[in-house]
Amino acid sequence: MKNLLYLTHRIPYPPNKGDKIRSFHLLQHLSKHHHVYLGTFVDSEEDWHYIDEVKKYCRDVCVVGLNPLTAKAKSLIALLSSTPLTLAYYYNTQLMQWVKTLHKTRSIQNVVVFSSSMAQYVEYWTDCRRIIDFVDVDSDKWYQYAQSKSWPFSWIYRREAKYLLGYEKKIAHIFDHSTFVSKKEAELFQQLALDLTDKITFFNNGVDTDFFSPARDYANPYPDGKKILVFTGAMDYWANVDAVNWFAHEIFPAIRAKQPDVCLYIVGAKPAKQVQMLASLPGIHVTGAVDDIRPYLAHATIAIAPLRIARGIQNKVLEAMAMQKPVIASTQAMEGIRAISSEELLVAENAEAFIQYIFTLLDTNSRCLMVGQAARKRVLQDYTWPANLSRIDALLCPSLHS
The missing domain is CATH 3.40.50.2000 (Glycogen Phosphorylase B;)
Incomplete structure (x- = not known):
């Protein structure tokens, strides 16, 4: 099995909310075919309890605490430059050092990055296959926020949309492939980056249909007659x-x-x-x-x-x-x-x-x-996970799926 570096902006466990559901199932799938090295953040106190859970799927992990207030302060400093606030929010010296050491001491053949904010850690790696799962076109989300907010937030969000889109395009250009959460989301990014359409694809989210099954007995949490x-x-x-x-x-x-x-x-x-x-x-x-x-x-x-x-x-x-x-x-x-x-x-x-x-x-x-x-x-x-996640195997090992 090949060594693979997996970077996520939030610890991929428990799979109980949007990004964690996708990042966990991706981790679980990758661990079946690779020795996974996971670099990630913990931004809420209760998530420290789940480190042992993610270790079950990994050869090694680097988990860094992220204080939202400190991270926001770093983002505000980035307003003085053309750096996307998202990148400043998720930059950490300890994690960067771990990634650099891993690059020197381990033969990493594949890299999977979950969300644009984590691409900065492997931006200059050129000796391995790199896949980024953007999930959503985050720059467009910031643009939507700008449309519904008043100044100064409208200006800040519009600025983030502009600079983050530039960074998304840059990463999509230098990485081997970019994936999104749906065909429609991939098509949106293809319209924004017309010269990269052959490197942009998608894999749908899934649902654990055995877990989310109506056939089980569940105690009724609601009052009667409502x-x-x-x-x-x-x-x-x-x-x-x-x-x-x-x-x-x-x-x-x-x-x-x-x-x-x-x-x-x-x-x-x-x-x-x-x-x-x-x-x-x-x-x-x-x-x-x-x-x-x-x-x-x-x-x-x-x-x-x-x-x-x-x-x-x-x-x-x-x-x-x-x-x-x-x-x-x-x-x-x-x-x-x-x-x-x-x-x-x-x-x-x-x-x-x-x-x-x-x-x-x-x-x-x-x-x-x-x-x-x-x-x-x-x-x-x-929308089952095994069927949808098989698409990323073809991106990581194209010679085996051609």
């Missing part, structure tokens, strides 16, 4: 905060006015203050972190994904579909997910459509069941 709308996700992530605030104020009151037995549950760790405040509104419950998200999906009536800012594939949508739940998603939340609208899930373009679809599903149990069954079938067909 119809439940559920939103799941990391609730300190701004796109999720924006989504539930918009839904709670623009959509949910109309639902409650006609059906007061309907409740909205917002399920996810670290709810921001804006999210916590929603719990004071009639029918809205904010759980915070839960040990297992599956019961909240299994016993919900409808899963919602009303995101107005989104990039790549939304794991929350795939997990709900795998649990055989009818999902109502915004157009943005559906980017990158191949599913038949109105059959395998419902796509709402505005608040009025959300309201109409919710009432339709609440009033028709057979429609809920039909959409949920079709949703799980789609996940089983297109």
